[in-house]
Amino acid sequence: MQQSVFDLMQQMGHEQLVFCHDPYSGLNAIIAIHNTTLGPALGGTRLWNYNSHEEGVIDALRLSRGMTYKAAISDLNLGGGKAVIIGDANKIKSEGLWRRYGKFVDSLNGKYITAEDVNTSARDMEYISLETEHVTGVPEYMGGSGDPSPFTAYGVFVGMKASAKKVWGNDSLAGKKVLVQGVGHVGQYLVGHLIEAGAKVMISDINETRIKETTDKFKVEVINNSDIFAKEFDVYAPCALGATVNTESISKMKCPIIAGAANNQLAEERVHGPMLIEKGILYAPDFLINAGGLINVSAELDGYNHERVMGNVEKIYNRTLEIFNLSEKENVHTQAAAMMLAEKRLADIANVKSRL
Structure with a gap:
């Protein structure tokens, strides 16, 4: 180190x-x-x-x-x-x-x-x-909320739909080619939503067992990890580990949208956020659209209610559009715009507490 x-x-x-x-x-x-x-x-x-x-x-x-x-931008305490x-x-x-x-x-x-x-x-x-x-x-x-993966996946799905709305003028994913990289619990649930929405889904994963689990459930195209960015698709959805959006991968990308569940997708925020703008790729900030799991488990702290959780996860759609608009208004990349909104809430609450 x-x-x-x-x-x-x-x-x-x-x-x-x-x-x-x-x-x-x-x-x-x-x-x-x-x-x-x-x-x-x-x-x-x-x-x-x-x-x-x-x-x-x-x-x-x-x-x-x-x-x-993630907690700040999702209005969680x-x-x-x-x-x-x-x-x-x-x-x-x-x-x-x-x-x-x-x-x-x-x-x-x-x-x-x-x-x-x-x-x-x-x-x-x-x-x-x-x-x-x-x-x-x-x-x-x-008495708990169980597996948070379905909620994370649904939040990513609605964030992806908001991204589609921004890029194509409507939020339909029917016929869109979506590559889901990483088909663990979250990735598989996301694939399910995409298939139901009529998307053409491609998947990749280093784990052959997960590949088989997914192909047994859904009709998808399997892509070798080394060939991911040689393909053309509409949405890249990284759902494994972070830092897959980096200088090398951005130079090869042929997609207008990145919207996935992985944390820390940008290898270096200050470098790769602007690079995506230069290449004309819309990035849905990870901590914004993958917050569904956190929203779900946090609900246990106040008495779990499934309907309330789903309502809060669905708010990711409008919040994503809000971030895209803020990005344009402030002339900053979308990750920076999301961080600005989160940091404002943190500063506001810190100021309130300092006056008590």
């Missing part, structure tokens, strides 16, 4: 970074708390086999920052946090690991509330809940 951890925290505006280790369960976790101006930091726990601890730290910092913006557990999901998952991790979450006294993310599930949240009440997304049979 070229910069020190404290330099990175200061640069990105973080409040706290917690390292958690337990030799008996094999737990190595990092909890990043970015901003608690609006409320406790809520964000999922990602289990990933990072190449190094430094890589895990950077991911936790980037992801938690994104959660702050929550801050931004995220956790990563370093390891192979096929080898280290156990009740002991999750319960020990739950104790670490509990030690933060509610400043951080966890939920599921990549390679974690509602069942894992159930184990965590045995050691702390600061967890959401527990199974429905426990």
Whole structure:
């Protein structure tokens, strides 16, 4: 890591970074708390086999920052946090690991509330809940909201429709070619919405099992990962890991819209946001349109109501159009416009609290 951890925290505006280790369960976790101006930091726990601890730290910092913006722009009274557990999901998952991790979450006294993310599930949240009440997304049979993936996917779908409205004058996706990169839980639900809307769907994934699961359910075209940007399509929907929108990929893209579920899609916001404008590609900011899962799990904190959640997820459509209009008005790229709106709410609430 070229910069020190404290330099990175200061640069990105973080409040706290917690390292958690337990030799008996094999737990190595990092909890990043970015901003608690609006409320406790809520964000999922990602289990990933990072190449190094430094890589895990950077991911936790980037992801938690994104959660702050996601909560702020979605009008939630929550801050931004995220956790990563370093390891192979096929080898280290156990009740002991999750319960020990739950104790670490509990030690933060509610400043951080966890939920599921990549390679974690509602069942894992159930184990965590045995050691702390600061967890959401527990199974429905426990009174929780269950898997947030359908809500994330639906939010991305309505954000994609808003993008279509901006580019083509109407929000129909019928006949549009959409490439969904990454067909995990969210990606598969998104494919379902797109097929129902009459889109022509292409998929890619490094996991052959997920490819088969998707092709067994839906009539889609499978694209090799290395050939993605050699194809022409109308919408690119990154739904796996971040940073797939970078200098190399942008130079090859032949699509007018990017709208997907992955976090931190832009490798470098200040570089690649403007590059997309120059190339004439409309980008639906990730933390704006993938907020459906957060909206869903956050509803557990006040008493879960499915209809209210769906109503709030549907608001992503108009909010996306609002961001596109703000981008044009302020002459900034769409990611910057979304951040401006989120930062204004953070500043307004911070000002109110300072006067109490």
